[in-house]
Amino acid sequence: MQIQLSDSLTRSVKPLPVPEGQHHFGVYCCGPTVYGPAHIGNFRTFLVQDVLHRLLEVLGYSPYFVRNITDVDDKTIRQSQQEGLSLQAFTEQWTKIFHKDCTHLNMLLPHEEPRATAHIEAQVSLIQKLMDKGYAYQGSDGSVYYKVDAFADYGKLNHLDREALQTQSTTSSGSQNQADEYDRECVADFALWKLHKEEDGDNAWESPWGKGRPGWHIECSAMAMQYLGETFDLHGGGVDLCFPHHENEIAQAEAVTGKPFAHHWFHIAHLMVEGQKMSKSLGNLYTLSDILEKNFSVMALRYALIAGHYHQPLNFTFDTLHAASSALEKLDKGVRALLKQASMDEAVFEGLKPDYDDGASLFPGFWARITDDLNVPGALGELFKAINSLKPDTLSSEEATKLLKELATVFYVLGLKVLIDAPTEDVPEAIQLLAQKRWEAKKNKDFAAADSLRQELESQGWKVLDSKDGYTIEAL
């Protein structure tokens, strides 16, 4: 099955090339700037990319997924200094938290996760090539700038009017372009290498233009080409990155190679909270732990963040999270009814490997929607329609098993774990102690003692269930 996806460069929905032979589908996504916890807006973008990653995998595209870590910029430097930590120790700590959140949200690991500071040489070498070809110059302040006028295609991703560029005054993050701070020939020119300033502290690297640090945009061009080649299949990020970051990435790469940088540009609309832009000052900026503290499940958050179409801004509210929780409960119920019919264990279902068979699909509506410009809401609608129309008790065990196998593939693509754990009962401490004693007796092969402890537990209304490496206690 072929995936169709909107492309920001051509502003059209384009089919992704059919997978063939040994080709890996190369994907580069701009990753987090690690100076604090990622917020749920960042995770909207990362989760939509995760669904695409999973879909590519299941449909046989053999994705090779690269997502960088931005571990040097004004914010990381400033914040590390305020906390009295080295840049490395500071960014390492936030990278670890990012990884933990990603695992918790059930995101696939990227194949490569290059850090900007570990690729300074590649960035310096790319800047040198731009200098050699006349696309870059050293300003009188010592910093090196990209000469936007020299690249005829500048603005093609954002369909920009070149004249308007001369007056460009804000960056994607909304901050001022600092036109007066740097000595550039043209206001649209952007920094490739920033000469060391006192406030940068120890954070400087050697280069042919003096000690300094790379500008933000160059890391992605250099690292994408290092891991995916001069031209690769798809480049993604939140919509705020479209300009200037991705425009600049194209300019840096294509000026040097003369080849298209990425075939496909995939941008995800922003998350809003209660209709407003998320910001600390409005008190509406949430992280994963903020949501968990409010007793929502991580799966409910994942569901809520992927359930809106990536084209549209997603308005996040706590009602959305409640709705996501009840949608998950419905899926849990539907799957459990099928498990019963198929006499399949929960663990067996959870261990099923994704396996998509185009010709034999039992949920064609789901696949038609999800491959049509990653229409997750449409796909979920089709899924619920199909599940609601099932009458599990009329199904044979084989039929139920087939449905479960395909559902496992569907949930793999969505990254959803739908079986909700039954709430654990509070086991009194005395019972826990008895059960512990019985386990030890059993381990010591004192089966008579183990049996009598089991009877004692049962007489008090509890039974123990043994597994390979432990036991669980349940009320009788």
Ligand code: AMP
């Ligand atoms: P950053 O850590 O700021 O570099 O951003 C990491 C990713 O999150 C980028 O792809 C951004 O475009 C994306 N992003 C930032 N804010 C939001 C938001 N409110 N909604 C969706 N994506 C966002």
Ligand code: ZN
């Ligand atoms: Zn980037």
